[in-house]
Amino acid sequence: MNICRRNMYSKKFGRLMFGLCTRCSTSVVTAATISTSHRTAVRLTSVCKHRMHFLERRSQIGLEHARVRCSSQTTVDPNEVKRFQLLASKWWNEQGEFAALHSLNDLRVPFIRDNLLNAHGRGQPGKPLAELRILDVGCGGGLLTEPLGRLGACVLGIDPVADSIGIAEVHAWHDPDVRDNVRYRSITLEELSEKGGQGAGQFDAVVASEVVEHLAQLETFALCCNQVLKPGGSLFITTINKTRLSYALAIVAAEEVLHIVPRGTHDWDKFVCPVELERLLESHGFHVDSVRGMLYNPLSGAWKWTENTSVNYALHAVKLKEDTSPDDDDDPIVVVAQEKARRWYN
Numbered sequence: 001m002n003i004c005r006r007n008m009y010s011k012k013f014g015r016l017m018f019g020l021c022t023r024c025s026t027s028v029v030t031a032a033t034i035s036t037s038h039r040t041a042v043r044l045t046s047v048c049k050h051r052m053h054f055l056e057r058r059s060q061i062g063l064e065h066a067r068v069r070c071s072s073q074t075t076v077d078p079n080e081v082k083r084f085q086l087l088a089s090k091w092w093n094e095q096g097e098f099a100a101l102h103s104l105n106d107l108r109v110p111f112i113r114d115n116l117l118n119a120h121g122r123g124q125p126g127k128p129l130a131e132l133r134i135l136d137v138g139c140g141g142g143l144l145t146e147p148l149g150r151l152g153a154c155v156l157g158i159d160p161v162a163d164s165i166g167i168a169e170v171h172a173w174h175d176p177d178v179r180d181n182v183r184y185r186s187i188t189l190e191e192l193s194e195k196g197g198q199g200a201g202q203f204d205a206v207v208a209s210e211v212v213e214h215l216a217q218l219e220t221f222a223l224c225c226n227q228v229l230k231p232g233g234s235l236f237i238t239t240i241n242k243t244r245l246s247y248a249l250a251i252v253a254a255e256e257v258l259h260i261v262p263r264g265t266h267d268w269d270k271f272v273c274p275v276e277l278e279r280l281l282e283s284h285g286f287h288v289d290s291v292r293g294m295l296y297n298p299l300s301g302a303w304k305w306t307e308n309t310s311v312n313y314a315l316h317a318v319k320l321k322e323d324t325s326p327d328d329d330d331d332p333i334v335v336v337a338q339e340k341a342r343r344w345y346n
Ligand SMILES: C[S@@+](CC[C@H](N)C(=O)[O-])C[C@H]1O[C@@H](n2cnc3c(N)ncnc32)[C@H](O)[C@@H]1O
Pocket: 075, 076, 077, 080, 081, 084, 101, 137, 138, 139, 140, 141, 142, 143, 144, 158, 159, 160, 161, 164, 188, 189, 208, 209, 210, 211, 214, 215, 216
């Protein structure tokens, strides 16, 4: 009986002590989190130390965990791949389904060239983008990849649709001005950007023109773009705003009435407004440098720049030199750990 009671009390005492210790270690973390001025006075339990060390390591290795997420999630929507698979033979027909993309080069090529020249200065005469490495994500048949290669850049075009890549390769091979400067691969952005992959931190610029409105996931796209760019590298996006006017023009008029692009090419739910895209990019280590409206005239087939971004727009963002991963920004424990890690490693 006595032994039983002693056991009971010792268990109660044990639970009480365990509870106090647990609460104590929690309050240590909380104190460390909210009271930076008293941080040095805080004694960490071994559990806390372990967690802090983990977080410090995590902040040191930057987007390491983001890479893991990149490779485990995908930007690919299988329905989009099927849709573009059916159109793969049409890329180079200037009067066909992709006519508007051919003429869009009049705006997007100078937009990319001039922003890169501002950032990197002039290259060789006639080859202003020489020495620069550009990744063209969702390159299709290479309509934009080729002119960028002609400006002297080394351009890698990637697309999940293997038939489009085949068409792009054959087309580039016939042009000696382009052949040496462009390469194509049927691979996804997330595969290319995987940890230890060939794409990580390799590119001076990433271009995704008329692509983001076809992706399954924008967050993975933003993470992977950050991953493949060099610090200070440029991201160029052209896409469609999410407004009533864009529904009327890009879907009803362009697809259903004028048949400028095939019916079902666009899904309004996937359109993204500039503010939302800016917010997403800024939370993934980018600074948005400029956003410009573009206007298509279906009668002339020509594009022009406009102040109005309510239908089509182009965006230029720059990867910040010091990476911060999205989740870490808001996590006070990580902020503390980052500060501590900076003191240790500097
Ligand atoms: C409207 S086309 C634009 C092609 C090219 N960027 C141009 O402007 O000429 C959209 C392209 O995005 C590609 N695409 C679809 N899903 C993609 C993904 N998850 N990653 C990369 N490209 C994708 C399609 O195969 C297609 O080639």
